[in-house]
Amino acid sequence: MIRVVALRKAAVAGLCGAAAMEAFWFVTGKLGLPTIDLVAQLSAVQFHRWPLLGDAAGLLAHFSIGICWAMFYAFFFWGRFHLRPVLQGLIFSIAPAMLAILVVYPELALMRSQSPMVVLDLHRFFAPITPATVASLLLSHALFGVIVGLMYRRPVGYAVGNRPAPPHPRRPGRSHGKRNANATGFMFATGIECSYPTIEHGRWRRDEMAATRHYARWQDDFELALDIGITHIRYGPPLHLILKGPGSYDWGFVDEALAYLHDHGPEPIVDLCHFGVPSWLGDFQNPEIARALADYAGAFAARFPWVRFYTPVNEMYVCARMSALDGTWNEQRRDERAFAHAAFNLARASIAMTDAILAVRADAIFVNSESSEFCQACCPEPEIQRIARFENERRFLPLDLIYAHPIGDDMRAHLHDHGFADADIAGVMAHEVPARSIIGVDYYEWNERLIDSDGHARALGELFGWYVIASQYYDRYKRPMMHTETNRMDASDGPRWLWRQWHNVQLLRSAGVPLVGFTWYSLTDQVDWDIGLSKAVGNVDPVGLADLNRDIRAVGLTYRRLIEMHKDQPGYTDCPALAGLLAS
């Protein structure tokens, strides 16, 4: 799939663009300016004996052509240039205008010929093209482009307050038998990308499950995962749609999907908060989110008591950073104080949700996924070294809070500067960390950064690798670990990247780190992650085990082979790290 396209929006834009062209020709004709009448020309091709019918057919033909061009714009052109939509439409209009001038308009004249055949003569072919015709065609197409550009925007997501169509009902599917009963096997996982932050200062909701059509194709997705041999699936029910208000839930968005996972697998690792909250809760600056999300987590665990694995809040550091420091999502703030508040509120929420789940299911297992980050100073200047050292402390802040790990001196001083006293920090950390906790460490090629001589972070690529960075997380927290996310934006390099990540996993296991699973994220391609979900463009990022048509990619086949190669091997069919965790 090239783009995620809003077909209805494109059709309406094309219709309006074509109508504007008609109006332009009508007005210029009435004003006595040299112009064309394309509808009359279209109708004259076949219906010259019945003018009314001809006009209707001509209008219909022209509107249809307008719709097709607008859809073509939506699929192939929209979002290519970082320009205002109106300019994008205007530039795009050059294509239909040129085709109209060079091919279609001269051909229409040929089609009106009384003779069934002519001998091609360039002079005769282009005879209908006069300067006035060219000007009229150029201007009318420019108008079409402007209208389409203005009307076709934000093809993915929806205005906050709206709701997407509910998931398709379950159908009799291919039988995959019962869910994998091996409770202690190594977790060969994937995930359904489910981010739902708001952008445009809370006015527009990104919803990756809607953009990737998971609500419509959830059953195909699970069947595909089972075909690949996936044992566990990271699954984030849409919090913003389910939690309608305090104590009010719409379980329709998750009931059938979880019933399927219960019956057939893969076993879900339920991700309860993924980069967004319902609009009635505001954003991550709201200290009340901990209580509201804890109620939700408790209600969820009570409704689905068979779910064992939970990620209360996904990638707290990334969420706080993108929302409150980089100004991309949700509150869209760019200040240190807001970042600290977001990090604390997310950590408080994670702790409260964990407690609420444990109150319902005491043997629940928590996979606390976090993005692995590392900053390398480019040079020995003290300020550059300080920035790198500080960023390498900052990455641990939310995990330090939920794992009650002492915060480094630099970070503590920074928190003091932004309104957090030692008592606040101690207050968050005053809880018992569940024994059944796993640190999930995600890794992408952009997670390693170089602090350049100006103090700016630049992507470094895969320099030290997951092994080195995950080791830093293990050394700090000494908890069982899982590789919870990786993928590659270059689809052709996916299989190579998968094996390299896997070799990192094997090396860390052989070094004695208790590793319980590996994840290629996600099952299908994603939408707009190349721009961090910052705008509703609809770019398809080919990172999935399958594309958005649900056709398997080479990396999906590679993962299938990897799983087949290892799943029955000692140490994988019965994973000592997971068995040890369950025994705790």
Add this chain to the structure above:
Amino acid sequence: MSGFLAAHGYDPGPTQRPFTAGAIAGLLATPPAILLLHLLRSLAVEARILGLPVILTIVAGCVAMAVAGALYARLLGRAANDVRGGWLFGMAFGFALWAAGAVFVLPLLGNGELPAGPPATGVFLSLILWGGCLGALLPFIQRRTHLKVDEPGVAENLGPTLAARDPAKR
């Protein structure tokens, strides 16, 4: 081109058979187009321009459309398998064939002769119809012609040694 398509995820991958699926879809989309050509008296004119009997013109058309279908499927790769957009991509391809072929190539094959009047309309509409049918049919044919994930040889070149591959090589 193939590197670009692969990096951007359009590469069909080891399970898909774009040439086969495209050729079948191209062929299946041809009868309605031929019917339209016949109704608008374009078929006879095309046969005259090409200097062939009508039946041979139809056979040549079927072959050409099968080849064009295979080309379409390979060019668009995975994008051609999109049910929601396939009809549009196919129509655009049909339009491109008309603009390039019917307007410029056909006269070259027929000493500069070109259909005009209703036959010219027929050629245009038949190629748009053919493209729309091709694009709409292809996703469904692709599903029936692709290899299953567990067929031998499908993942042959996707083993662990890939980790050592030069990332610049596609």
